Amino acid sequence: MDKIRKLLEKFPQIGDMMYGKDFLLTWSKQLKEIKAVSDTARILKEFHANNISARIFETGLAISVFRDKSTRTRYSFASACDLLGLQVNDLEESKSQIAHGETVRETANMLSYLTEVIGIRDDLYPGLGDQYQREVIKALDYGYDNGILPQRPCVINLQSDLDHPTQILADLSMLTDHFGGLDKLKGKRMAVTWAYSPSYGKPMSVPQGLIALLTRLGMKINLAYPPGYELADEIEETAKRNAEDSGGEFNIYGSMKKAFEQADIVYPKSWAPMSILQERKELFSSGDEKGLLKLEKTCLEQNAQYKNWECNQKMMKLTRNGNALYQHCLPADITGVNCRAGEVSKEMFDRYMKETYLQAGYKPFVIAAMILLAKVKNPQKALGKLVNLSAKRDYFRII
């Protein structure tokens, strides 16, 4: 409880700047807003540990739209909503329903009359996911401004082609706890590197989200990938500028080894080359199934040239004291476990299993924090009230 009070005392002075706002990209948010999400997530985690109810809604709906498979983000969104008192309704859309902007506008309004939050995952095609989320937002604005919707649901990005903010903020929460505070991250070196995987088409949103946010905190980011696996130009440039502003570093290397040297944290993870993702988008749009299969083969062959980009004992020895923190958004492709050769050796994954599981455990609270901050005008006061009420989440835990 002391931990909660301390966090509340130093709560970032954001006023009502997050009230009624969507959360699409960390780089559209001020650092104090990022900090508010992080702190609120920690407070809600403490609430849960101390059996304090975080319910802020008596009734209310949440809508989730998953345009890509998801087990853990789906669960995290469901548990976040439940924690706040919302019931989740999952929209199962066929791809054809969403062909026209008008239809997005209609669907978005039809599903929002009594809805408080809409979570969207749309990460498969570059240039489409973020755009779709913005179309939904525009539709909601139309509905709210015209008196169609009695309240404006907020949109939470559950992974787009550009960013994966609920993941990145869970990663940040883990780092904060691991190093003893957000202010302790300044100067820490982190290797964000491509890693080999026998699968194709993984989105770039995680590495992009990492380099765009962590460079703002004064961290030293070593990005590494093989030729052809560049991240989006404008995001690499943003990261560079951020590092200059914050007194951090942003380096790009062509080798995993180089990136790992003296790193405090490593985040080795596979992603598809932008050229492949672009081509896939076009083949998908034209319904070219044969072309898609051929593309997959091409991509896997391209990946296969870089099988040595694996996080293993030898690589880890290059990090600070051979003892960097290993992070992954999970699930990982683990050599000898779920694939012949993958992103990480079994030995290394097992060594850090506890840490990666803890890392994932922040996500429900990060999502709940994003919703709460969009729904409550004065979060510091509201959270304080919840503490004072101390209503029990599990009524009989004491008995």
Place this chain on the structure above:
Amino acid sequence: MDKIRKLLEKFPQIGDMMYGKDFLLTWSKQLKEIKAVSDTARILKEFHANNISARIFETGLAISVFRDKSTRTRYSFASACDLLGLQVNDLEESKSQIAHGETVRETANMLSYLTEVIGIRDDLYPGLGDQYQREVIKALDYGYDNGILPQRPCVINLQSDLDHPTQILADLSMLTDHFGGLDKLKGKRMAVTWAYSPSYGKPMSVPQGLIALLTRLGMKINLAYPPGYELADEIEETAKRNAEDSGGEFNIYGSMKKAFEQADIVYPKSWAPMSILQERKELFSSGDEKGLLKLEKTCLEQNAQYKNWECNQKMMKLTRNGNALYQHCLPADITGVNCRAGEVSKEMFDRYMKETYLQAGYKPFVIAAMILLAKVKNPQKALGKLVNLSAKRDYFRII
């Protein structure tokens, strides 16, 4: 809040006549029951706008059975249940499970031990949807009468082959608001007309529901369709009789133009000919896939003869002051948007977009009203108590 108090003061004197009752067809209900649903829906809408909780259940289940695709009715049912404190469980049945009457009885009982309401959409085949809903009701009566079920869930028709009462009452709510009161509808002329659509097999429940209900309110209904697209005989006759009793009108025309003349409201909407629906039922029953494809072709060719049945600027000019209210149950087939030629021109749909979205927004509250009236013996008193309690739905909206 004044609006709520006024509505409560003049609440229809229905006693407990809706308590424990199902809602299948508007024409099985007295006008004061229809008014009670409409008023309760308005009160619940005001509750929502004023952040008053309408939760009448601490826990409880709702079951939904969708035997046809649905996005917006599914959402409306879910949000209505959530508003009242019920959790929705969607039954995903395979068509084969329901082949025998006995099995319907069993399934209905198995899913009802702790269930307060069952919402059913079964609108694909004439003569089957309403019949299935009655079978479920018979099964529930058996269970309740024999002490198997501790309470009798009420059944709400979420669209059958005959009627679509949650839609029609949402339409009525929109009309009531638009014209300033239910009593203002007397004498208003409404064109309920067939419209061209490049799809096949749309149910007749909406036009049937409209003509059967609105003729009871003294409205002047102009029904229009091409040859072969007649609605069910008995419903057209009911509408005729209603109009005579209420001092309204019920005209049938063979032309959209004629129906639009001097109309205050237009509701142009496609539906399939009864003969096609009947044949489809038989082909479906005998599993004749080839026959179904052939039938679809036939139906589309038949539709295509009437492409000029489109609601557009030229047609609208025929209405009272060229300014009738356009209604549609959505989604509409919009020319140039989601089809080459459809029920309505883009220009006309855009002009009335706000109105059609508002119209759809009544549905969650209409469904919630139907459930509440079936579950509460004295709705006037119960709603009054909720007002006096003024428990918040969103606890921190004030902060």
Place this chain on the structure above:
Amino acid sequence: MDKIRKLLEKFPQIGDMMYGKDFLLTWSKQLKEIKAVSDTARILKEFHANNISARIFETGLAISVFRDKSTRTRYSFASACDLLGLQVNDLEESKSQIAHGETVRETANMLSYLTEVIGIRDDLYPGLGDQYQREVIKALDYGYDNGILPQRPCVINLQSDLDHPTQILADLSMLTDHFGGLDKLKGKRMAVTWAYSPSYGKPMSVPQGLIALLTRLGMKINLAYPPGYELADEIEETAKRNAEDSGGEFNIYGSMKKAFEQADIVYPKSWAPMSILQERKELFSSGDEKGLLKLEKTCLEQNAQYKNWECNQKMMKLTRNGNALYQHCLPADITGVNCRAGEVSKEMFDRYMKETYLQAGYKPFVIAAMILLAKVKNPQKALGKLVNLSAKRDYFRII
């Protein structure tokens, strides 16, 4: 209410021995634990009848994993969770995701951060279902012991290859009510017999669960099956030993007739031969689709030799006063209703329809009881508190 108070006064002295525990097999539980589940289920049923809220959670998640089709157990689990205040999230897994132990560990942890209970049905393959549930439990222990999970979800077996405890305890509740008390069951004779069915691959968990539990209560069990349909050796042996200890009987016959003689209860139900289930497991593992089809044919032919194993009027005449109680876990294969020849004649099924439906009606309360006992340290005190509070489940039932 008197009934509740009496049950609470005589509540089994289990202390906190069920707190935090999973429920996989009745034979891992002491008889007083079985009695505690049964009594708690009866109390929760009375709560429901008397409109007393049994909500013990303000918010919280439940996860269900159905690796076999389920309508009624799915519903029972959902309604049990809702009754206690939990929201259900259904995991839809593809079979491939669970190929490695590591992946089960990861999935189990990822879905448990805020989860109170996990219900699992995995009954298709001998030797796999119970094993999978234990893998999940091991994973949860890992997560809880390492501080990854803030609480340890309890696992409830919703049917494994070995036992089906929620069904068996619903059956027991029915017997208890039918005969006027658990103590009245001692000495009662029950025929647990195989019956003919034109389907293949039904699990053995129900007959195994019945003979393993009911022999502990001093009942006289007549198990009967055709050659080749033996239950698992160790479970038949357990039943034999139980009967010796409890002063009951455990007989195995090769004829339905013999088993029915002087029976007070009959439970005729089809199941697949172990040899077929084993072979199916191997064919499934090797992905041999052709082999699976051939196996199905073999199994159906084998079944067809025993079409006379049908529960009908003639068979029932053999029971005590021709008037035994007929039980079935439903759905039954009813001759002339959903198959040409099945487990039971239509005449006999109709005669006992009410009883079988009542039997099924205990399941939601049995599951709720299992969850409550795993989540509350002192259930007697907690249930007493709920009685004293007498919070209403349906707020306006009085109005």
